[in-house]
Amino acid sequence: MTILVTGATGNVGRHVVDQLLRAGRRVRALTRNPATAKLPEGVEVVAGDLSEPASLAPALAGVTAMHLITFDGADGTALRTGPEIVRLAEEAGVRRVTMLWSGERGPVERAVEASGLEWTALQPVEFMANALGWADSVRSEGVVREPFADVRGAVVHEADIAAVAVRALTEDGHAGAEYVLSGPEALTVAEKVGILSSALGRPIDYTELSMEQARERLLATGAAAEVVDFVIGWHADPPPSAYTVVPTVERITRRPARTFAQWAEENVEAFLLS
Ligand SMILES: NC(=O)c1ccc[n+]([C@@H]2O[C@H](COP(=O)([O-])OP(=O)(O)OC[C@H]3O[C@@H](n4cnc5c(N)ncnc54)[C@H](OP(=O)(O)O)[C@@H]3O)[C@@H](O)[C@H]2O)c1
Structure with missing residues (x-):
């Protein structure tokens, strides 16, 4: 049971990685640049670029759940490769996905929602x-x-956004939920x-x-x-x-x-x- 964290070197992703590790999960982190990623020990760091889906095969192999960013760091716009990412994820056996909202429902969100994946949308x-x-x-x-x-x-x-993501990735009961945080x-x-x-x-x-x-x-x-x-x-x-102010963080994380x-x-x- 490997969980893939995309955006793993970012504000939210670093907390997702840390919290999954603390929960004893097997964590793989995606980055475009492993040499500068500075991720903690115990994480498997894999190179890949979400804007180039062909680069994602090594990252997705054996993954059952995935935390997914929906924007391209190159200029902050929505990732246009949603359909390819979803197809590759389903082929690899991914079942559960959390999506970090970028402000508007973009190609990643639309493709995930139309898929057979169990998804949870995080709207901080x-x-x-x-x-x-x-x-x-x-x-x-x-x-x-x-x-x-x-x-x-x-x-x-950001640690609270991550804590909700970790619950959604590791517990039942969050499929189809859109959590404003x-x-x-x-x-x-x-x-x-x-x-x-x-x-x-x-x-x-x-x-x-x-x-x-x-x-x-x-x-x-x-x-x-x-x-x-x-x-x-x-x-x-x-x-x-x-x-x-909404009570979602406390309701989902119980703190x-x-x-x-x-x-x-x-x-x-x-x-x-x-
Ligand atoms: N800031 C806010 O107030 C706010 C509020 C609501 C929503 N958001 C949304 O949250 C997101 C930003 O999250 P964050 O602050 O955690 O991120 P961040 O700190 O800006 O870091 C960006 C992360 O995304 C990864 N990344 C970017 N483009 C990539 C690509 N093409 N392929 C693979 N990885 C890529 C980077 O990985 P590498 O560089 O290691 O490859 C890095 O880990 C945005 O979508 C933003 O719209 C932000």
């Missing part, structure tokens, strides 16, 4: 890990620059900055960016314009799910959702000068 709101984008300016200038000062987000800890409170940027400041034990200033400045900054990361427009639009006019204060304590090193 904003990740707490997005605050890692503040690390450089906090370290060098003690400042956070973000748009949308008054907008609240029910930010969710939030954290335990809806916070503004200023509130998050305050919490981070307490964890660091020093003040952090907050400067509000205009929407255009935020757009330019995102485009400079290499994200496709359609992805940038989606992200900016989401924050400028968030749907209720973005700021609504309270992690707080942003907890996230800040765990990630304090990233914000300190070494």
